[in-house]
Amino acid sequence: MKPAAFEYHAPASAEETVALLAEWGDEAKVIAGGQSLVPMLALRLAAYGHLVDLRHVEGLRGIEHRDGRVRIGATTTQTTLQRSPEVGELIPLLVRATPLIGHFQIRNRGTIGGSLAHADAAAEYPAVALTLDAEVEALSVRGRRRIPAADELLTAVTFPVWRGPCGFAIEEFARRSRGLALAGAAVAVGLDGDGRIDRCAIGLFGLGPTPRRAPEAEAAAVGSRPDEQDADALGRLALAGLDSVPSDLHGSADYRRRVGAAMVARAWRRAVREAVDG
Ligand SMILES: Cc1cc2nc3c(=O)[nH]c(=O)nc-3n(C[C@H](O)[C@H](O)[C@H](O)COP(=O)(O)OP(=O)(O)OC[C@H]3O[C@@H](n4cnc5c(N)ncnc54)[C@H](O)[C@@H]3O)c2cc1C
Numbered sequence: 001m002k003p004a005a006f007e008y009h010a011p012a013s014a015e016e017t018v019a020l021l022a023e024w025g026d027e028a029k030v031i032a033g034g035q036s037l038v039p040m041l042a043l044r045l046a047a048y049g050h051l052v053d054l055r056h057v058e059g060l061r062g063i064e065h066r067d068g069r070v071r072i073g074a075t076t077t078q079t080t081l082q083r084s085p086e087v088g089e090l091i092p093l094l095v096r097a098t099p100l101i102g103h104f105q106i107r108n109r110g111t112i113g114g115s116l117a118h119a120d121a122a123a124e125y126p127a128v129a130l131t132l133d134a135e136v137e138a139l140s141v142r143g144r145r146r147i148p149a150a151d152e153l154l155t156a157v158t159f160p161v162w163r164g165p166c167g168f169a170i171e172e173f174a175r176r177s178r179g180l181a182l183a184g185a186a187v188a189v190g191l192d193g194d195g196r197i198d199r200c201a202i203g204l205f206g207l208g209p210t211p212r213r214a215p216e217a218e219a220a221a222v223g224s225r226p227d228e229q230d231a232d233a234l235g236r237l238a239l240a241g242l243d244s245v246p247s248d249l250h251g252s253a254d255y256r257r258r259v260g261a262a263m264v265a266r267a268w269r270r271a272v273r274e275a276v277d278g
Contacts, residue, residue, distance in 0.1 A: 001042035009052045022141040024050045033109035034120045071158045077228045093168035097124040104124025113154045122180040122206035130211045131186040131203030134159045164191040167274030169267040173259050181206040183260040187267040207260050214238035226272040235261035
């Protein structure tokens with residue numbers, strides 16, 4: 001099938017882009033790498049009268065490290081992030097999540113802004129952003145703000161850099177190699193001077209309508225020593241309070257919970273090993 005006819009716009013600036021979005025309202029849609037949007041248009045799961053292409057928009061691409069934070073422009077591709085030594089050093093979880101996204105052809109075009117705006121419940125980047133408390137910048141004709149909404153352009157995402165002894169890991173289980181995750185977990189841990197866990201973030205994906213954190217498991221980990229924690233018990237705790245776990249042809253809610261707990265346990269072991277061993 002072919003997409004329904006649309007008018008194509010290629011603005012040169014973010015301001016021009018949001019003016020077009022304001023002018024055409026629900027009829028307009030931004031297109032970045034097209035890796036999620038184009039299949040939806042081609043299958044006629046969605047139709048828009050106006051597509052606003054971000055590829056020529058100045059200032060939306062690039063990686064900047066300042067004041068303990070890394071700001072990534074929305075149209076920075078997944079491959080650029082995967083290959084960036086700076087991101088590898090400062091936000092290792094993001095680089096480790098990237099090879100789990102589809103295939104290299106998809107990552108060559110797919111953008112971080114597209115992944116976050118599309119916000120698939122099983123996608124890796126939204127889960128990483130949630131785990132690391134990243135902030136999203138959005139621009140509309142009304143101005144800039146930190147949380148995206150329908151008629152806004154996501155311009156960048158900023159990640160805080162974790163310092164000191166810390167470790168990061170992401171694990172997922174998918175039915176097909178490089179398919180969307182049936183269940184996945186991202187874990188970040190930091191140690192204090194005595195080797196106790198003083199920071200812990202656990203993000204879950206594929207396990208609900210949006211990625212989610214596991215606050216009870218995080219709280220149980222903080223203050224303990226890594227060797228005092230039973231990874232499997234922590235995984236079960238992370239999933240214990242989770243509601244709205246989907247049940248479908250790919251797996252029942254109960255199955256997803258068990259797989260999710262195993263992914264947390266696996267990611268936990270790897271993250272802790274990195275934090276302890278450096
Ligand atoms: C076969 C296949 C396998 C895939 N596997 C995975 C996977 O395992 N994990 C995963 O996470 N993804 C997967 N994807 C999706 C892929 O990673 C996309 O690259 C990503 O979801 C969207 O990025 P994009 O730049 O292509 O966005 P587009 O497809 O261009 O846009 C997606 C949506 O985001 C909106 N959007 C894009 N940029 C902005 C912006 N700056 N501001 C506001 N709205 C914006 C668009 O309007 C649209 O609604 C897969 C895709 C395919 C085709």
